[in-house]
Amino acid sequence: MVPHLVTALNGPLLELEKKILAATPAIERWFRLEWQEHTPPFYASVDLRNAGFKLAPVDTNLFPAGFNNLAPEVLPLAVQAAMAAIDKYCPDARNVVLVPGENIDSPFYLENLARLVQIFRQTGLHVRLGSMSDKISQSTELVLPDGSTLVLEPLQRSENGRRVGLKHFDPCTILLNNDLSQGVPAILDGLHEQNLLPPLHAGWGVRRKTNHFAAYEGVAKKFGKMIEVDPWMLAPYFAKCNHIDLQQPDGRDCLADNVHSLLGKIRKKYREYGIKDKPFVIIKADVGTYGKGIITVRDAKEIRDPARFADIKLSAIKDGHEINDVIIQEGVYTYERINDAVTEPVVYMIDRYVVGGFYRVHAEKGTDENLKAPGSRFVPLAFAQQHAIPDLQAKPGTAVPNRFYLYGVVARLALLAASLEMEKTDPNPEIY
Amino acid sequence: MVPHLVTALNGPLLELEKKILAATPAIERWFRLEWQEHTPPFYASVDLRNAGFKLAPVDTNLFPAGFNNLAPEVLPLAVQAAMAAIDKYCPDARNVVLVPGENIDSPFYLENLARLVQIFRQTGLHVRLGSMSDKISQSTELVLPDGSTLVLEPLQRSENGRRVGLKHFDPCTILLNNDLSQGVPAILDGLHEQNLLPPLHAGWGVRRKTNHFAAYEGVAKKFGKMIEVDPWMLAPYFAKCNHIDLQQPDGRDCLADNVHSLLGKIRKKYREYGIKDKPFVIIKADVGTYGKGIITVRDAKEIRDPARFADIKLSAIKDGHEINDVIIQEGVYTYERINDAVTEPVVYMIDRYVVGGFYRVHAEKGTDENLKAPGSRFVPLAFAQQHAIPDLQAKPGTAVPNRFYLYGVVARLALLAASLEMEKTDPNPEIY
Numbered sequence: 001m002v003p004h005l006v007t008a009l010n011g012p013l014l015e016l017e018k019k020i021l022a023a024t025p026a027i028e029r030w031f032r033l034e035w036q037e038h039t040p041p042f043y044a045s046v047d048l049r050n051a052g053f054k055l056a057p058v059d060t061n062l063f064p065a066g067f068n069n070l071a072p073e074v075l076p077l078a079v080q081a082a083m084a085a086i087d088k089y090c091p092d093a094r095n096v097v098l099v100p101g102e103n104i105d106s107p108f109y110l111e112n113l114a115r116l117v118q119i120f121r122q123t124g125l126h127v128r129l130g131s132m133s134d135k136i137s138q139s140t141e142l143v144l145p146d147g148s149t150l151v152l153e154p155l156q157r158s159e160n161g162r163r164v165g166l167k168h169f170d171p172c173t174i175l176l177n178n179d180l181s182q183g184v185p186a187i188l189d190g191l192h193e194q195n196l197l198p199p200l201h202a203g204w205g206v207r208r209k210t211n212h213f214a215a216y217e218g219v220a221k222k223f224g225k226m227i228e229v230d231p232w233m234l235a236p237y238f239a240k241c242n243h244i245d246l247q248q249p250d251g252r253d254c255l256a257d258n259v260h261s262l263l264g265k266i267r268k269k270y271r272e273y274g275i276k277d278k279p280f281v282i283i284k285a286d287v288g289t290y291g292k293g294i295i296t297v298r299d300a301k302e303i304r305d306p307a308r309f310a311d312i313k314l315s316a317i318k319d320g321h322e323i324n325d326v327i328i329q330e331g332v333y334t335y336e337r338i339n340d341a342v343t344e345p346v347v348y349m350i351d352r353y354v355v356g357g358f359y360r361v362h363a364e365k366g367t368d369e370n371l372k373a374p375g376s377r378f379v380p381l382a383f384a385q386q387h388a389i390p391d392l393q394a395k396p397g398t399a400v401p402n403r404f405y406l407y408g409v410v411a412r413l414a415l416l417a418a419s420l421e422m423e424k425t426d427p428n429p430e431i432y
Numbered sequence: 433m434v435p436h437l438v439t440a441l442n443g444p445l446l447e448l449e450k451k452i453l454a455a456t457p458a459i460e461r462w463f464r465l466e467w468q469e470h471t472p473p474f475y476a477s478v479d480l481r482n483a484g485f486k487l488a489p490v491d492t493n494l495f496p497a498g499f500n501n502l503a504p505e506v507l508p509l510a511v512q513a514a515m516a517a518i519d520k521y522c523p524d525a526r527n528v529v530l531v532p533g534e535n536i537d538s539p540f541y542l543e544n545l546a547r548l549v550q551i552f553r554q555t556g557l558h559v560r561l562g563s564m565s566d567k568i569s570q571s572t573e574l575v576l577p578d579g580s581t582l583v584l585e586p587l588q589r590s591e592n593g594r595r596v597g598l599k600h601f602d603p604c605t606i607l608l609n610n611d612l613s614q615g616v617p618a619i620l621d622g623l624h625e626q627n628l629l630p631p632l633h634a635g636w637g638v639r640r641k642t643n644h645f646a647a648y649e650g651v652a653k654k655f656g657k658m659i660e661v662d663p664w665m666l667a668p669y670f671a672k673c674n675h676i677d678l679q680q681p682d683g684r685d686c687l688a689d690n691v692h693s694l695l696g697k698i699r700k701k702y703r704e705y706g707i708k709d710k711p712f713v714i715i716k717a718d719v720g721t722y723g724k725g726i727i728t729v730r731d732a733k734e735i736r737d738p739a740r741f742a743d744i745k746l747s748a749i750k751d752g753h754e755i756n757d758v759i760i761q762e763g764v765y766t767y768e769r770i771n772d773a774v775t776e777p778v779v780y781m782i783d784r785y786v787v788g789g790f791y792r793v794h795a796e797k798g799t800d801e802n803l804k805a806p807g808s809r810f811v812p813l814a815f816a817q818q819h820a821i822p823d824l825q826a827k828p829g830t831a832v833p834n835r836f837y838l839y840g841v842v843a844r845l846a847l848l849a850a851s852l853e854m855e856k857t858d859p860n861p862e863i864y
Contacts, residue, residue, distance in 0.1 A: 124463070
């Protein structure tokens with residue numbers, strides 16, 4: 001099933017679909033050359049928002065969970081891509097340790113881990129799960145909903161302190177599925193003999209959304225020039241405020257100014273393209289992940305209203321990490337619907353390859369709300385026909401594989417941006 | 433649908449399946465390391481025969497047609513693999529010329545070409561078809577059964593003689609789907625500035641089956657040692673006779689001697705494994721392709737019988753190429769059935785990746801006959817669940833994806849053998 005696009009079927013996005021499909025050879029060649037220069041992240045998922053007139057990434061996750069939501073049919077694509085990735089980092093690899101996130105109490109997350117283990121095992125690796133959690137001090141069996149089990153073992157530093165691994169298991173690569181939002185744990189610090197993927201500075205404890213979207217802006221500009229589309233069709237405007245303190249008298253100035261200016265820029269674009277919607281912006285912490293403390297604003301005056309945000313702790317972000325710096329980002333409506341529910345496509349990549357995706361379907365959210373809010377009830381719906389290839393003859397807006405190709409292109413732009421972002425923020429840039 | 437294996441379900445092949453599945457990490461790592469040392473052919477298809485007690489390749493085609501017989505669902509796998517291949521040879525490639533075989537009168541072959549064009553276009557290449565046929569002196573449109581069209585253009589040498597291409601189209605890579613069974617055409621000779629894939633010495637006009645199976649024997653031996661199985665389970669015995677002339681009094685000596693000795697070796701193995709079947713050998717030309725002049729022999733005395741082969745011209749091979757050298761190969765029964773029809777799996781690979789396969793299903797042939805005989809009526813049946821990944825928990829012989837994994841491993845052994853064969857027979861070995 002493919003979501004119904006509620007916007008008119010002759011909107012600007014169809015123009016974009018047409019242009020992108022027609023430019024496939026140029027686009028693929030461009031990506032090919034970019035990946036000669038830049039190393040793609042080991043894996044990533046990108047949340048997209050499809051407004052009909054605009055298709056943009058709103059979140060690029062370098063520690064993707066949710067592999068369990070992909071259709072089983074795409075697993076061989078994931079295995080093939082993982083083979084290419086492993087080849088690059090550690091061709092003679094035998095052993096890999098996968099470091100899980102903190103949410104091992106979630107059966108969904110365990111399914112994600114099981115899927116990742118399955119993928120890497122099929123590439124020919126011995127994969128074991130190495131936990132950094134205090135709660136895992138010995139080999140611990142976890143039972144999945146289908147009755148299968150996963151074994152978590154405590155991650156440990158080698159005696160000479162130079163390597164990390166498990167008891168009697170020395171990996172060549174440590175693959176993190178833990179987003180390090182609490183910062184870099186000592187056990188992973190100062191490793192030089194092993195591949196740590198993604199690198200530590202990809203961790204949400206240090207990674208800045210504004211760095212990512214600044215890199216994305218550049219990528220979208222370059223790409224837009226190549227296929228001759230307004231990069232705004234692909235990129236959300238954004239601004240940042242550092243060191244804000246809502247308790248201070250002038251604590252809201254930067255926010256109010258930026259919201260005002262962003263809304264003005266969006267309004268101008270909406271006028272240019274004849275879009276009748278009301279512009280809005282999203283304010284969120286520049287570091288960290290998860291949906292807590294995400295605010296939708298439609299008018300700069302809301303910022304000045306002392307009653308507004310009174311009950312929202314902007315600092316109430318994951319694991320209690322306090323927010324001082326925020327990103328103010330153009331809100332992108334999501335106009336895809338399955339039945340009456342709002343949907344948001346999520347695209348998964350391993351190395352430079354799109355390996356699948358699903359729709360986050362939300363029955364209770366509005367078109368201008370973040371669908372990844374805590375407690376949000378979403379239904380993952382694996383892309384149908386996600387392993388079909390585009391049909392160049394089809395009328396724009398009618399072919400399912402064509403829409404997925406479009407999604408795959410935009411997701412890969414975000415992937416490339418993440419690669420540039422990682423290069424730019426690398427504390428040891430000489431290794432590139 | 434997966435063919436029913438008529439042999440007992442506790443036969444040695446199930447043991448092999450079990451060993452291969454259990455050794456997946458070691459196998460995949462081994463392939464990974466081998467591909468660090470050896471370049472895989474650009475693409476290939478491998479015909480397998482599954483005797484229940486033995487699974488072996490009987491033909492490795494480096495100019496595979498039949499891509500149209502793969503399930504459409506595996507196209508993205510093919511595209512992903514082609515991307516990896518293109519990256520290796522010509523990362524900044526824009527243009528590719530695909531050189532079709534001679535059989536453009538076959539609608540099936542045209543569908544194969546259309547599929548290849550589709551795959552390479554999706555990797556981001558401009559693909560055009562460059563014909564070496566005298567009949568194509570100008571741009572010629574060919575209509576496919578579904579009403580779509582392909583345009584054939586005459587291949588031409590550039591003015592300075594250094595490159596080959598089409599009018600106003602200069603490719604970086606020339607991809608041959610023409611097996612060059614008539615030898616190397618002048619138009620392709622002495623090209624140094626472009627990639628010619630596969631290389632000229634892969635052409636059936638010069639390539640020797642015995643070279644391939646000698647390389648395969650080595651690969652199977654190495655692989656058998658690693659997973660601790662008798663390499664005979666995976667490799668057919670073979671011998672060769674050069675310069676035979678059936679008209680001479682002693683013209684059949686070499687044949688008779690080798691048939692006798694091969695049948696003896698096979699009989700010994702059959703005894704070792706308690707196989708009740710009657711051993712047989714296949715005699716075919718050492719060069720060339722297609723099924724003409726393929727002889728099944730069950731007793732060396734048949735060779736001495738002047739009446740035998742009287743009506744078979746061993747030299748009646750494709751395009752009238754005369755056979756002087758033959759390969760005598762252990763016959764491998766095919767014991768897979770769909771309904772009552774004999775089937776033979778064919779596995780397709782691009783670069784080092786298995787991208788799909790199908791069953792050649794033949795209603796009128798016996799278990800010891802070559803299923804690729806001229807005029808053979810076969811039904812291609814795309815592997816079901818070919819894009820599922822193996823199930824390590826399944827009972828041997830019960831899981832479809834496990835059987836395909838087994839096929840994929842053996843097909844890749846043949847692929848590796850082809851790579852070694854190409855290295856060894858390369859007239860300009862310094863380029864490796």
